[in-house]
Amino acid sequence: MSRRFLSVLCCLAILAVLPGTAMAAKLKVAFALVGTVNDQGWNYAHYVGIEKLKKQFGDQIEVSYTENVGAADAERVFRQYAQDGYKLIFGTTFEHMDPMLQVAKDFPDVSFEHCSGYKTAPNMGNYMARIEQGEYLVGYMAGLMGYTKVGTVATNPIPEPIRGINAFTHGLMRGLDESGTKYDPATLNTVVWLKSWRDPIGETAMSEALVQRGSTLIRQMADTPDASLAACAKGVPAIGYGADAVEFGAKCVLVSTIWNWGVYYEKAVKAKLDGTWKPQEWYAGFDQDALRLSAFNEKVPAPVREKVLAEMEKMKKGVDDSFLGPMTDQEGKVMIPAGQRATDKELYTMRWLSKGVNGKLPE
Amino acid sequence: MNDFAFLLSLTLKSSMAVLLAAQGEVLSERAGVINLGQEGMMLMGAFIGYLVGYLTGNAALAFAAAGLVGSLLALLHGFFAIRLGANQLLSGIALSILGAGLANFMGRGFIGKPGLRVGEWPIPVLSDLPMVGKAVFGQNALVYVAVLVTVAMWFALSRTRWGLTVRACGENPTAADAMGAPVIRTRFTAVALGGFLSGMAGAYLSLVFTPGWKEGISAGQGWIAVAIVIFSGWRPLGALAGSLFFGFLSALQFFSQATGNNVVPLYILRILPYVLTILTLSFAAALGRRGRAPAGLGKPFFREH
Secondary structure, three states: OOOHHHHHHHHHHHHHHHHHHHHHEEEEEEEEEEEEEOOOOOOHHHHHHHHHHHHHHHHHHHEEEEEOOOHEEEHHHHHHHHHHHOOOEEEOOOHHHHHHHHHHHHHHOOEEEOOOOOOOOOOOOEEEHHHHHHHHHHHHHHHHOOOOOEEEEEEEOOOHHHHHHHHHHHHHHHHHHHOOOOOHHOOOOOEOOOOOOOOHHHHHHHHHHHOOOOOOEEEEOOOOHHHHHHHHHHHOOOOOOOOOOHHHHOOOEEEEEEEOOOOHHHHHHHHHHHHOOOOOEEEOHHHHHHHEEEOOOOOOOOHHHHHHHHHHHHHHOOOOOOOOEEEEEOOOOOOOOOOOOOHHHHHHHHOEEEEEEEEEOOO | OOOOHHHHHHHHHHHHHHHHHHHHHHHHHHHOOOOOOHHHHHHHHHHHHHHHHHHHHHHHHHHHHHHHHHHHHHHHHHHHHHOOOHHHHHHHHHHHHHHHHHHHHHHHHHOOOOOOOOOOOOOOOOHHOOOOOOHHHOHHHHHHHHHHHHHHHHHHHHHHHHHHHHHHHHHHHHHHHHHHOOOHHHHHHHHHHHHHHHHHHHHHHHHHHHHOOOOOOOOOOOHHHHHHHOOOOHHHHHHHHHHHHHHHHHHHHHHHHHHOHHHHHHHHHHHHHHHHEEEEEHOOOOHHHHHOOOOOOOOOOOOOO
C-alpha cells in the first residue's frame, strides 16, 4: 500500500469520525422493525412515521432503524442501540416486548417505547392505535353496501386481530341491519388464519379459496396486500389493512384503514427533547389522529360514505361505538351487555369471537 | 367448480414451483452434482422474472431471463463443484445464501410495484370437460410446461443416448471418461439446465402464483424440492408424484380452513410439508433409497494422469 493512499485513508477516517462527535448533542432515536420498511403494510406505516419525524425535527435528532428484527435478535439490537447512546428506542412489534423489558432494566436513563404490548417499566411505555375503530367503520361500510358473505384472511390469533375481527363484524351487522339486508350470522364473516404476519403464498391461496367458497368481499389483514390483490384478480372487491392497498396496485379495494404512527412519534420525541418524557400507556384512535381511512373507491355510494364519515366524526370527538353492546360470542353468550362498552383491559386480552364470525380460534 | 375440483386445481397450482425445481435437481444429481442452491436460484429467478416482466410486459421473455439467471448461478456452483472439485454441499449452501441475499438486495426498490400477472390459459374443449376439466385444463401455461418438462426429463434420461451419458457421469465418471464421454462438459450442461428450471420455478411464484416481488417469496420451497428428489429416488416421474403430494398438503391446509372443516389441526397441516422434508432427509439412508442414488453423487471428478 502506498504512503499516499494511506494518508488519504487517514483523512477519510478523520472525516468520518468528525461529524459523529459534532452530533453528540443531538437526541438519538432508534427503531426496531420486524420486517422491511417497504412491506406495504405494518412496517411501511411505521416508516412513514419515522420519515415524518425526520422532517419535523430535522437537525435536533438523529434517527436510525434496523429491519428484520425478530424475537431472537431483539434484545441484541436494543442493547446495541442503548450502548451506542440512543436515548429513545422504539420496538414496533408484539414480540419485542419482553426483550425490551430486559434491556430497559439495564439502561435506566434510556427511554423505551413498545408498540402493541401490555408490559411497562419505569423507563418503558407502550403505545397502540385503536385499529378496532377503523375495523368497525369499514365493516359498517360493507354492511351498508349489503355484503353478507365476507371472507377474512386473518393473521395471528392474538388479541389485536381478534378485536379487529369482532369490531368489523359488529359494524358489518349494524350496517346490514340499517340497510335492511337479511343475513345468516353463521356464514356472515368467514375467518381463516395465516398464523403469520405476512405470507404472500398463503394470503393469495386463502383469498382465492374464500372467493371460490362464495365470499363476495375479501377482508385483508396481513401486512402485505396479497389477499386484496388476489381478490382483485378474481373480480371480487376487498378492504385493505394498515396502509392504502390501492397504492400497491389493488385497484378493487373499496377502502383501507391506515395506521398513522407519526402522531405518536412526534409526541414522544418532543417530550424527550423537553425532558418531560414519562412512560405511559397510550392507546388512541381517530380522536388523536392515530388512525385514518383512505379515500373511498368510486364504487362506494355517496350515502354510504356520508354515514361512515359521520360515524368517524363521532369517533374523532371521542365517542367510540366499536364495542358498544349488546355483543355476543358465537354461541350467543352475552359478552358485552347492552349499552356498555368493552374496557381497555377486555380489548387487550380478547380471546372470543363475535356472533357473525364463521371460524374458530386455532389452538 | 365443486370442492373436489377446486382442491385439485389448488393442488396443481401449489405444486408447480417445487416440481420445476425438483426436475432441475434430478438432472443435476443424476449427472453426479448435488446442488443445494435451489432456494437461491429460485429467489433470483423470482426477482429477475418479476423485473423483466415489469419492464417489458412480456411473459416469455421474463421466464427466459429467470431461467438464464438460474443457469448462471448454477454455473457458478459448477465452477466450484466441478472445475475446482470443492465440497458440493458447502458450495450449494453458499449459493442459496448468495441468491437470497442478492435478490433481496436488488429487489428492495421494487417491493409493492405491481408487475406482470400471468393468468390462466384454458385449453379449448378439454377445459369444458365436466368435473375436472377446468381444474386440470384451465390452469396457467406454466402448469402444462412443467408437466411437459417432466415427461421430457423422463424420456431424455431413460431413453436417449445423452441421458445415458448423464447417468454414466453420475454413476461412475471414471468409467464414463474411459468410454470417451465428456464428463466435465456433461456435468456442466446438466447443472446449467437444472439451474434454468429452478430459475423458472422462482418466476412461477413471482409471475403466476402470487404476482409481484416480495422478500423470501419462495418460503423454503427450494429445500423441499431437494427433499422431493431424494423421496422420489432420483426419478422424474417420482418427483412429479412427490411435488403433487407436497402441493396437496399445502392446498389442504388452505382449503380446510376456507371450508371450516378442520379434520386435521391446522398447526399440524402447516408444518407437515416441512416435517416430511426433514424426515425424508434424515431417513433417506434407512429407507433404503440411498441404494438408488447415483454412485458418483457429490464426488468431484478429475482425470487421473
